[in-house]
Amino acid sequence: RKEVEQDPGPFNVPEGATVAFNCTYSNSASQSFFWYRQDCRKEPKLLMSVYSSGNEDGRFTAQLNRASQYISLLIRDSKLSDSATYLCVVTPSGYSTLTFGKGTMLLVSP
Amino acid sequence: EAQVTQNPRYLITVTGKKLTVTCSQNMNHEYMSWYRQDPGLGLRQIYYSMNVEVTDKGDVPEGYKVSRKEKRNFPLILESPSPNQTSLYFCASRTLGEGTQYFGPGTRLTVL
Numbered sequence: 279r280k281e282v283e284q285d286p287g288p289f290n291v292p293e294g295a296t297v298a299f300n301c302t303y304s305n306s307a308s309q310s311f312f313w314y315r316q317d318c319r320k321e322p323k324l325l326m327s328v329y330s331s332g333n334e335d336g337r338f339t340a341q342l343n344r345a346s347q348y349i350s351l352l353i354r355d356s357k358l359s360d361s362a363t364y365l366c367v368v369t370p371s372g373y374s375t376l377t378f379g380k381g382t383m384l385l386v387s388p
Numbered sequence: 389e390a391q392v393t394q395n396p397r398y399l400i401t402v403t404g405k406k407l408t409v410t411c412s413q414n415m416n417h418e419y420m421s422w423y424r425q426d427p428g429l430g431l432r433q434i435y436y437s438m439n440v441e442v443t444d445k446g447d448v449p450e451g452y453k454v455s456r457k458e459k460r461n462f463p464l465i466l467e468s469p470s471p472n473q474t475s476l477y478f479c480a481s482r483t484l485g486e487g488t489q490y491f492g493p494g495t496r497l498t499v500l
Contacts (some may be wrong), residue, residue: 286428310487321478321491322431365431369487376482376489380430 281305282368282379290385295356299382301366302348311342311349312367316381322365325351356386390415394479394492401469402500409464409495411479418484420462421446422454424475425494431478437462438484469499 283302291297303311311328326333328340328349339352349368353360366379392413401407413420421436423446433446437456451473453465462481466473479492 312487319476319494319496321493322489323491324488327487367487372485376487378431380428 281377282366284364284366284379284382286380286382288383288385290387291356292387293356293358295386296352296354297356297384298350298352299364299366299384300348300350301368301379301382302346303366303368303377304347305368305370305377306347307370308347308368309371310369311340312369312376313338313340313349313351314365314367314378316363316365318362322378325364353384356384358386358388360384361386390490392479392481392490392492394477394495396495397493398496400498400500403470404468407466407469407497409466409477409479409497411462411464411492412460413462413479413481413490414460415481415483415490416459417481417490418459420456420479420481422452422462422464423478423480424448424473425478426475434464434477469497471499473497474499 313325314322315325316322326335332341337354341350363381363383365381368377395410418439422434423431432448435454437443477495480489482489
């Protein structure tokens with residue numbers, strides 16, 4: 279089983295839609311989790327951290343399910359500008375390494 | 389402005405001609421690393437460094453060298469580039485013990 283797995287997509291959604299991505303991880307010792315966003319041919323940038331109790335940042339909600347070893351990202355009211363690839367990142371305690379998923383591509387259309 | 393810079397941004401070269409891609413950060417980060425990104429393979433770590441004069445192999449180190457003589461700089465060296473090293477390369481840095489990683493803008497390398 280790969281360390282971090284994501285559905286590559288693409289997820290094609292209309293503007294205004296709600297879309298959710300999941301990311302599964304294999305290392306049960308993983309302690310911290312993040313979502314990064316990468317626009318086409320650009321560098322990845324931190325979108326948000328994922329906290330145990332779940333957290334929101336505007337239209338974005340991140341959730342963690344330790345029992346099933348997955349994290350999720352929910353985007354409400356999708357905008358054209360949300361079109362990007364979303365990378366899941368997992369790290370053990372101490373942040374010694376960051377393990378990146380291959381990403382899920384989102385395409386929001388008018 | 390806090391940033392990671394890379395040069396060159398684009399490079400076309402020929403097999404066997406040594407090249408260096410520079411990387412510099414102005415955030416006093418201890419940790420720096422190099423990744424390559426290829427379609428369908430995601431980001432793969434080449435080398436990383438936890439501090440000056442401390443470097444270690446990542447997942448795909450073959451054909452690459454690095455050095456960390458100064459905290460802010462972490463150049464990537466291809467002694468004898470081959471076509472299978474054609475890729476998009478990212479340098480990144482972060483504070484040890486934190487998960488927020490800052491990436492450079494990328495270097496698109498083509499080896500003919």
